[in-house]
Amino acid sequence: MIGRLRKARRVDAEELNITAFMNLMVVLVPFLLITAVFTQMAVKQLNLPDNSESQPLDEERRSLTLFVREDALTLEDKAGSVRNWPRQEDTDFAFEAVNRVLAEIKNAEPGEDSITLMIEPGIPYQTVIAAMDAVHYLPAAGDGVLVDMFPRISVGEATPMEQAP
Structure with a gap:
């Protein structure tokens, strides 16, 4: 029984697959920058x-x-x-x-x-x-x-x- 618990603890954690998230960011960031409305101030001389x-x-x-x-x-x-x-x-x-x-x-x-x-x-x-x-x-x-x-x-x-x- 103790042997089974030790084997269960030794299982390595899987790596997170963030490829899909990175693809989303590569598309989303330029889109948001292009469509952003920057503040325009009227200046009176x-x-x-x-x-x-x-x-x-x-x-x-x-x-x-x-x-x-x-x-x-x-x-x-x-x-x-x-x-x-x-x-x-x-x-x-x-x-x-x-x-x-x-x-x-x-x-x-x-x-x-x-x-x-x-x-x-x-x-x-x-x-x-x-x-x-x-x-x-x-x-x-x-x-x-x-x-x-x-x-x-x-x-x-x-x-x-x-x-x-």
Whole structure:
């Protein structure tokens, strides 16, 4: 009896046949790499202010400027004309109206391609991106194609309304 147990223990373990598994991996890995969608990030080119030397306020205001404040959107053009879109309670900003006015300005001055966004502190990031999209792109009618209006966007910090002159 003891002899039988010793014989049973001496039986060598069989090798695992992993050939089928390796064949599967050889086919599966390239397939997954080819069909994988890699992350694509949209990049917006911005012109940020230079800290070394501050420009006078009059020179800065000569360009087209959109102020994004907590309670309203304000658009100032080169001539000094000011347009206001107050924010209604529990609604988002009127970026569609701003986009329409900017399209009119772009039609009047097709060579103009720069705008300055002055963002009040505390404005949510999503609102800043929506403002950039509203000034940069004009949705074309029907086909969903976006047309560049003002691709050169400069960003600055707007003074809070209490401190504004």
